[in-house]
Amino acid sequence: QVQLVESGGGLVEAGDSLKLSCASSGRTLDNYSIAWFRAAPGKEREFAAGISRTGGTTRYSDSVKGRFTISRDMTKNAVYLQMNNLGFDDTAVYYCAARVGLMYTTAKDYSYWGQGTQVTVSS
Numbered sequence: 568q569v570q571l572v573e574s575g576g577g578l579v580e581a582g583d584s585l586k587l588s589c590a591s592s593g594r595t596l597d598n599y600s601i602a603w604f605r606a607a608p609g610k611e612r613e614f615a616a617g618i619s620r621t622g623g624t625t626r627y628s629d630s631v632k633g634r635f636t637i638s639r640d641m642t643k644n645a646v647y648l649q650m651n652n653l654g655f656d657d658t659a660v661y662y663c664a665a666r667v668g669l670m671y672t673t674a675k676d677y678s679y680w681g682q683g684t685q686v687t688v689s690s
Contacts, residue, residue: 569594569679571663576684579653587648587684589663596639600670601646602677603637605659605686612662614672616648626672630656655690 575587589601602617616637617626625637636649646663661684664677671677 569596569599569665571665571679571681573661573663573681573684576661576686578687578689580689581654583653583688584649584651585653585686587650587661587663587686589646589648589681591644591665596644596646596665597641599665599667599679601637601639602664602666602670602672603635603646603648603661604664604674604677605657605661606683607656607659610659612674614674615661617670617672618646619670620668624670626670628672650686653686653688655688657686658688660685 569591570593572590600620603615604612605615606612615631618637622639634652639646663681665679666677
């Protein structure tokens, strides 16, 4: 069973950048598609970005496209989310999630979740 741990969140100002990391403390992530979801206060969890098992396919929500970049490093068994030009609406708890097989954009399709990391953007 894969155990995911997110890190890299924090308090930043609008326009700043942050890089989130998702690491596995258990099995290798090589066999999993990985996605980043986020949950803003009072809102449901939403898909932000996803990457296929091989890294060959990535997908982004319209709200983050052009500002966020998802990547994975097989040698470090980690997945990253580079977030640029952050805005107040990006304030949320960010979760990484893993599933065996194809990368999907719906939370219900993911079996493994981290505990989340808080990103707060001050205006």
